[in-house]
Amino acid sequence: MADVDKLDGAEEVLRAILQPQWDPALGRISPSLFEGADVSLSRLALCTEDEIFTMFFRDLDKPDRLVMGAGQLSVAAIEAVGANYQEKPTTLWVAPDPVSDIGHENPAHAVIPPKISRGLSRKLVAEMGQPFIEAQKYRAEG
C-alpha cells in the first residue's frame, strides 16, 4: 500500500532554486539545496516546464528574492543517491503532494518525505543535470 504513494523511478522532477541558493556568476549551487524534510519538487509528467515555472513565479517569487531557476533529476536518481550514500544509506522516495489551495493550485507538486542531511543534499545537488534551467527564459517569454 505504501508503494501507492511513491512516484515511479522513470519520472523526472524539478527542484526550484532561489537567488540566495544559486550563484550563477561563479557557477555554484548551495550544497544545502535539498536539506530538510518534505523537500518540494514538481513533476514534469503532469505539467510542462513552462507551466511549472509559471507556478514557481506565482508561489515562490518575492519582491527582493526571485526564483532563479531549477535543477532536474529523475526519481530513480534520487532513490539511488540515498541507497548509495556510504556514510549512511538512506531510503529516499518521492511522494505526490498536489496542492489544491485556491490560488496556489499545483497538481505537479511532490515531496521527498525523509529528512535529508547535508551530505545527502550535497550528493543530490551533484546529481542534478546541468546546465540548470534559468528562470529568465520563462520570464522573458511571459
Add this chain to the structure above:
Amino acid sequence: MSTLQNLCTMTAVATAFIAPVTQGHAATNQPRTLKIGQPHLQVYDFQLSAAAATFINGIVFDNPFATATVAIPAKATGLSLAASDALGAHGADRLASFAALEDGWAGDGRAMRFESLSALNAFFSEGPEFPSVPSVFLLKDGSLQVVGESASGGAVEIDFRSDGIYYYSESTDAEGLVEPTSAGYQRLASVIKGQEI
C-alpha cells in the same frame, strides 16, 4: 543629514559591524571613495562625540574621541574590508540582497543572522586564501555559507552557524565544527589549504 547621522542610521538599520581602517585624517563630514579597489565601500571622516562613541557598537578606536576614519559598505551590509576583498563586488552585492530578506524568504527561511555575518567577517580577517573567489549563500536558518575550492581542488563549505562554524572539505572528505575563535579560523584556513586538521 550629517555624515555621522547618516552613518548611525545605517549602522542601526543593519546592526552592522563597521571596520576601522585608518586614523589621522581631518574631519570633513563628507564621504570619499576608498581607493583600494573597493567600489562598494565609502570612507567617512568624522569627529566622534562621547554619545556617538557609545552608540556605534563594535568599533574599536585607539582614541574614541579623536577624529576617526571608518569604511562602511555603501549598501550597509556590514561586510568588513577583508571579507569584501575576498568575496569581491559580486559577493558583496549578494550579501546586500540577503540582508534585505525577512523571515519567510523560503518557506520557513529565517532572515540573515548578523551574528553569522560577524563570524564571517572575523574568519576573513584571519586571511584565509581561497585559490578562486568563493560564493556566499544564505541558509534557511539565517546563517551565511561560503563555498569555494581548496588548494587541492575539491570544494570547501563553511557555514557560520549559531552553534559554531561547520566545515566540509571534499578533497579530504572531512567535516566538523570549530569554535568562532582565532584558533578555529586557523583550522579553517588549513582546510582551505587542503590540509587534514
